[in-house]
Amino acid sequence: MKQVLIAPSILSADFASLGEQVREAKSGGADWIHVDVMDGHFVPQISFGEPIVRALRPVTDLPLDVHLMIEPVDPHLETFAAAGADSITIHVEATPDPAHTLRTIRDLGVRPGLTLRPGTPAWALWPYLDLAEIVLVMTVEPGRGGQSFMPDMLPRIQQVAERLKSLDGDRWLQVDGGLNAATTAAAVTAGAQVIVAGSAVFGDARGVAAAIDGLRRAVAG
Ligand code: DX5
Numbered sequence: 227m228k229q230v231l232i233a234p235s236i237l238s239a240d241f242a243s244l245g246e247q248v249r250e251a252k253s254g255g256a257d258w259i260h261v262d263v264m265d266g267h268f269v270p271q272i273s274f275g276e277p278i279v280r281a282l283r284p285v286t287d288l289p290l291d292v293h294l295m296i297e298p299v300d301p302h303l304e305t306f307a308a309a310g311a312d313s314i315t316i317h318v319e320a321t322p323d324p325a326h327t328l329r330t331i332r333d334l335g336v337r338p339g340l341t342l343r344p345g346t347p348a349w350a351l352w353p354y355l356d357l358a359e360i361v362l363v364m365t366v367e368p369g370r371g372g373q374s375f376m377p378d379m380l381p382r383i384q385q386v387a388e389r390l391k392s393l394d395g396d397r398w399l400q401v402d403g404g405l406n407a408a409t410t411a412a413a414v415t416a417g418a419q420v421i422v423a424g425s426a427v428f429g430d431a432r433g434v435a436a437a438i439d440g441l442r443r444a445v446a447g
Pocket residue numbers: 235237238260262293366367368369370371372373402403404405422423424425426
């Protein structure tokens with residue numbers, strides 16, 4: 227079994243000290259840095275765009291895992307790849323041709339990821355799974371941090387895990403939204419391999435390293 231990875235989402239970080247927060251995450255044992263891009267159209271909020279990826283690239287050697295909540299998405303792939311994204315995850319709802327979008331990401335030398343809103347049926351992913359190296363099950367409605375984990379997404383995590391088993395290659399099942407020390411164990415038991423956590427990491431009064439440690443303990447059971 228793969229080791230479970232922790233991917234802190236900078237959406238909940240202190241933007242005035244972003245570089246420092248990412249360094250803290252790395253020294254606290256983070257595996258990837260999750261970067262949530264929101265456009266005020268596909269989701270109601272605007273977060274930030276490619277300049278943040280570009281600014282963080284020299285700050286860390288951790289993979290920058292970019293989650294694009296933007297529509298249309300195709301015109302922006304090259305920009306995020308050039309800025310230094312290691313993976314780019316797109317929403318199946320945000321492109322007319324997910325296969326084309328995932329292939330474009332792959333051809334840019336970036337790891338392609340695919341996700342969906344909680345309300346979109348899981349079968350919407352099935353035709354594209356073999357093109358995705360990351361499959362992200364959203365466990366909150368995308369658009370903001372600090373929401374509660376949706377337990378009714380647990381069967382979906384299991385379903386995706388089952389499907390991914392039958393595919394070869396290096397693939398990751400990621401979960402995002404409401405993950406904390408209390409909810410992580412259930413997600414991992416269902417099959418999650420990469421835990422995205424924003425408020426549970428950057429909002430923890432004990433500090434980033436202690437928060438990541440708490441998540442790891444939760445994974446270990
Ligand atoms: C939600 C984002 C998440 C968010 C998670 O749209 O995709 O990555 O930052 O935040 P928490 O961990 O606070 O639920």
